[in-house]
Amino acid sequence: MSTFRNLVKPYMLWMGIFIVIPMLLIIFYAFTSEGNSVITVKFTLDNFIKFFDSVYIKVLIKSLQIAFVTTIICIIVGYPISYVIANTSSKVQTLLMLLITIPMWINTLVKTYAWISVLSDNGIINSLLVKLGLAPISMMYTDFAVILGMVYNFLPFMILEIYTALAKMDKGLIDASSDLGANKVQTFQKVIFPLSLSGVISGITLVFLPSVSTFVIPKLLGGGQYMLIGNLIENQFITVGEWNFGSAISLIMAMIILISMYFTRKFDQDKVENGNKKEVKHA
Amino acid sequence: MKKIIKLGAVLLLAVTMFGCSGDTKEQLKVYSWGVYIDPEIITEFENEYDVKVIYDTFESNEQMYTKLMGGEKYDVLVPSDYMIERLIAEDQLQEVDLTKIENFAGLMEGVTDLSYDPGNKYSVPYFWGTVGLLYNTTAVDQAVVEQQGWNLLANTDYKGKVFIYDSERDVFMIALKALGYSMNTVDQAEIDEAAAWLTNVDDTMEPVYVTDDVIDAMIAENKDIAVMYSGDAAYIMTENEDMNFFMPEEGTNLWVDAMVIPKESTNVELAHAWINYMLDEEVAATNSSYVGYTSPVQAVYDEMSGVGGEYEGNVAYIPRLGYELDETFHNNEDIRKVIADLWTRIKSN
Amino acid sequence: MRKSKWQKIMPVLLIALALFFFYLPIILTMFFSFNSSRSLSSWSGFSLQWYQSLFNDRAIISAVTTTVSIAVISTLIATVVGTIAAIGISHTKPLIKELILSVNNLPILNPDIVTAIGLMLLFTTLQIPKGFTTMLLAHIAFCIPFVILSVLPKLRRLDPNIAEAAMDLGATPWQALVKVIVPQILPGIISGALIAFTMSFDDFVISYFVTGNGVKNISILVYTMSKRINPTINALSTIMIIMVTVVLIVINIIPLFKKKERTVLE
Numbered sequence: 001m002s003t004f005r006n007l008v009k010p011y012m013l014w015m016g017i018f019i020v021i022p023m024l025l026i027i028f029y030a031f032t033s034e035g036n037s038v039i040t041v042k043f044t045l046d047n048f049i050k051f052f053d054s055v056y057i058k059v060l061i062k063s064l065q066i067a068f069v070t071t072i073i074c075i076i077v078g079y080p081i082s083y084v085i086a087n088t089s090s091k092v093q094t095l096l097m098l099l100i101t102i103p104m105w106i107n108t109l110v111k112t113y114a115w116i117s118v119l120s121d122n123g124i125i126n127s128l129l130v131k132l133g134l135a136p137i138s139m140m141y142t143d144f145a146v147i148l149g150m151v152y153n154f155l156p157f158m159i160l161e162i163y164t165a166l167a168k169m170d171k172g173l174i175d176a177s178s179d180l181g182a183n184k185v186q187t188f189q190k191v192i193f194p195l196s197l198s199g200v201i202s203g204i205t206l207v208f209l210p211s212v213s214t215f216v217i218p219k220l221l222g223g224g225q226y227m228l229i230g231n232l233i234e235n236q237f238i239t240v241g242e243w244n245f246g247s248a249i250s251l252i253m254a255m256i257i258l259i260s261m262y263f264t265r266k267f268d269q270d271k272v273e274n275g276n277k278k279e280v281k282h283a
Numbered sequence: 284m285k286k287i288i289k290l291g292a293v294l295l296l297a298v299t300m301f302g303c304s305g306d307t308k309e310q311l312k313v314y315s316w317g318v319y320i321d322p323e324i325i326t327e328f329e330n331e332y333d334v335k336v337i338y339d340t341f342e343s344n345e346q347m348y349t350k351l352m353g354g355e356k357y358d359v360l361v362p363s364d365y366m367i368e369r370l371i372a373e374d375q376l377q378e379v380d381l382t383k384i385e386n387f388a389g390l391m392e393g394v395t396d397l398s399y400d401p402g403n404k405y406s407v408p409y410f411w412g413t414v415g416l417l418y419n420t421t422a423v424d425q426a427v428v429e430q431q432g433w434n435l436l437a438n439t440d441y442k443g444k445v446f447i448y449d450s451e452r453d454v455f456m457i458a459l460k461a462l463g464y465s466m467n468t469v470d471q472a473e474i475d476e477a478a479a480w481l482t483n484v485d486d487t488m489e490p491v492y493v494t495d496d497v498i499d500a501m502i503a504e505n506k507d508i509a510v511m512y513s514g515d516a517a518y519i520m521t522e523n524e525d526m527n528f529f530m531p532e533e534g535t536n537l538w539v540d541a542m543v544i545p546k547e548s549t550n551v552e553l554a555h556a557w558i559n560y561m562l563d564e565e566v567a568a569t570n571s572s573y574v575g576y577t578s579p580v581q582a583v584y585d586e587m588s589g590v591g592g593e594y595e596g597n598v599a600y601i602p603r604l605g606y607e608l609d610e611t612f613h614n615n616e617d618i619r620k621v622i623a624d625l626w627t628r629i630k631s632n
Numbered sequence: 633m634r635k636s637k638w639q640k641i642m643p644v645l646l647i648a649l650a651l652f653f654f655y656l657p658i659i660l661t662m663f664f665s666f667n668s669s670r671s672l673s674s675w676s677g678f679s680l681q682w683y684q685s686l687f688n689d690r691a692i693i694s695a696v697t698t699t700v701s702i703a704v705i706s707t708l709i710a711t712v713v714g715t716i717a718a719i720g721i722s723h724t725k726p727l728i729k730e731l732i733l734s735v736n737n738l739p740i741l742n743p744d745i746v747t748a749i750g751l752m753l754l755f756t757t758l759q760i761p762k763g764f765t766t767m768l769l770a771h772i773a774f775c776i777p778f779v780i781l782s783v784l785p786k787l788r789r790l791d792p793n794i795a796e797a798a799m800d801l802g803a804t805p806w807q808a809l810v811k812v813i814v815p816q817i818l819p820g821i822i823s824g825a826l827i828a829f830t831m832s833f834d835d836f837v838i839s840y841f842v843t844g845n846g847v848k849n850i851s852i853l854v855y856t857m858s859k860r861i862n863p864t865i866n867a868l869s870t871i872m873i874i875m876v877t878v879v880l881i882v883i884n885i886i887p888l889f890k891k892k893e894r895t896v897l898e
Binding site: 012019026029081084098099100101105116123126152155156210212215234247257 | 744
Binding site: 055056058059120121122138141223224225227232235236237238239240241242 | 343345346348349352443449485490491492493494500503504505506623624627628630631632
């Protein structure tokens with residue numbers, strides 16, 4: 001209906017200004033060098049070459065490592081929790097999921113700040129340890145604190161995704177499996193886990209990719225020496241003032257994430273297709 | 284459906300009006316350091332001049348500069364000496380009309396007419412001080428501190444017990460001084476040596492790089508040694524008697540933070556009123572007492588550091604004047620970039 | 633097969649531990665907001681002083697006002713614009729539709745720091761003074777895609793003929809839009825609006841980069857104030873936590889009541 005089609009045109013204009021142009025600006029800054037006016041633009045790959053220095057590659061690798069560890073922990077901790085919740089009665093499920101999702105809606109800064117006073121050297125945990133006569137542990141400004149903060153922030157998302165996948169599952173399949181002689185472990189391995197995999201993958205998308213680019217949690221809990229990619233970008237723009245280099249890093253990171261998302265989508269689609277094929281075969 | 288639209292419109296209107304209220308009074312935009320003023324002073328100024336003050340804070344001169352270059356408009360800035368030098372060189376400031384700043388006469392001698400702004404054409408001092416080592420006397424021997432000076436930060440006996448301020452200039456100043464060089468050196472070899480010194484500290488000492496969060500952390504004795512600005516040290520020492528402050532013999536940075544008026548300020552009259560207000564004896568006394576930094580106003584300095592004063596005998600409140608190895612920063616764009624880049628690399632490691 | 637004691641206890645233990653983990657910092661934050669001393673780790677007595685200082689702190693009140701007004705305004709605008717755009721998108725040809733959706737999804741797929749940098753560069757280049765306006769524009773910009781993504785699935789399930797039928801019967805396109813299409817996609821619009829509101833309210837990174845001239849939202853405020861021990865932030869946090877909890881509980885309980893009504897009527 002052409003009349004309705006026109007409704008999208010104003011938004012296309014908006015997108016052009018607020019989505020396309022910003023990206024073009026980042027690309028522009030990334031490929032030019034400092035101190036250029038519109039007339040004397042100098043195109044260069046220097047900003048990218050600068051990034052491929054071992055120091056900055058280390059930052060990228062560390063970001064990927066932290067994101068990876070966070071995601072793995074979220075899966076290992078989140079899956080059992082989702083599984084248990086999915087197997088409770090419907091009323092309890094609603095209650096538990098409500099309790100799990102409330103922290104999701106609380107402001108990230110507020111949540112992370114709350115952890116500072118818990119983990120601090122003179123914070124609550126250490127005060128307790130001292131009272132019990134034990135030695136205090138220095139937890140702030142460590143990998144532990146950062147990963148803890150990240151897991152705390154992202155775990156509800158993982159639980160939500162896995163739970164949704166588990167809850168949607170056709171219980172009939174589980175019954176069928178045990179009718180055909182499989183024990184609980186086999187049923188889990190061959191029926192439940194594969195079918196819940198899409199939930200795990202959605203969870204990974206919601207946890208891994210934002211973790212790579214986060215800078216608030218590392219900054220608050222990790223201190224100035226915690227340089228992840230997000231911190232590096234912020235540092236280049238706000239403190240150092242190297243907008244060109246900062247844009248190049250932003251572009252690299254955006255590319256990494258967009259490509260990862262593309263592959264996760266493909267993987268998910270393939271899984272669904274293959275999964276359907278398998279079902280047809282067995283049936 | 285119509286009800287929803289009506290409700291939405293009313294809400295929109297109410298919220299927009301609410302959000303835009305307070306636009307009627309004249310406004311003064313001040314951009315200064317965090318925790319650098321007694322909030323009551325802002326309120327008192329607003330009441331006395333019937334204006335609204337928008338007070339925004341930054342964590343470093345570099346951050347302030349970036350925001351300024353990004354197009355933000357302020358009426359009063361409070362940068363440090365070398366940044367003022369840079370802003371003057373880049374023609375970003377207006378001249379200050381000293382005839383409107385009567386309280387200028389009350390300033391201490393050592394703090395005016397310095398090399399970053401001869402004749403104080405563009406700036407009026409706000410607070411000043413030095414950079415030194417704050418240490419816990421129960422954990423670190425005073426003799427050790429005095430003997431090792433800046434190299435204490437590399438002393439592996441205190442591994443894991445050190446806070447270092449996350450500021451590229453200050454850390455390079457420390458490294459250069461520890462190696463016996465001038466903090467304003469343009470010699471690449473010396474700078475590289477300083478970078479190596481810092482890398483060594485980063486590798487062997489497990490230092491924690493902090494900004495203002497170091498203040499409460501040291502009051503709570505979370506670590507034993509910290510690089511500290513004199514004013515923060517003075518404050519901490521009033522809150523925790525075990526803490527002491529030392530300015531190393533290798534020399535340190537004598538700095539001044541001063542008030543300037545950006546070229547694009549439209550509220551020049553009010554800006555001058557603010558600057559003058561900050562130097563008023565009572566206001567400056569309240570301010571210095573609250574923040575802990577040394578006031579440039581002679582009468583206030585005498586009162587605070589003198590007999591019965593709040594900071595009597597407080598080593599951190601009294602800046603070391605006339606010590607030849609103490610230097611003020613000079614701005615050098617190229618070196619600044621080099622140092623900024625090096626510091627990012629050291630932190631990324 | 634009877635479950636062993638372990639098998640019964642383990643799940644309960646797991647859930648208990650999970651809830652403990654999630655709520656420990658939250659409860660402690662709320663607890664110490666009532667502390668009579670400035671400590672966040674040792675209790676010295678009950679006091680409402682931090683709530684008092686909260687309501688007296690101009691900077692905090694200003695930040696809250698900014699956050700709420702930006703969230704409300706950007707949600708309203710984003711919902712309207714997003715819904716209209718979504719309707720338009722659902723009627724475009726597949727190729728163009730793919731293109732539009734790819735661009736539309738960029739703010740969602742991109743890490744928020746990249747979106748933030750892009751918008752900051754935009755405002756600097758266009759020399760728009762940074763502050764409330766830029767924050768608002770930025771929020772609208774990242775909220776609209778969420779609304780669209782929320783409304784589109786509902787539009788897909790719509791019977792394409794009903795709107796046409798309405799117009800055949802004499803309704804103007806506008807009437808067909810408002811009286812036929814919108815009511816059917818209302819759940820999508822509402823959930824889109826809720827997501828937009830939350831994204832705006834909770835935003836830190838984008839606001840941090842595009843704001844200026846002293847304009848702060850709650851997230852930025854907490855970020856700058858977190859450097860010093862400040863139980864006033866705990867007080868603010870407590871209020872926010874309670875509000876979120878109440879809203880979520882209400883949202884989840886209302887359907888239950890509606891169900892009860894229906895069963896009673898039946």
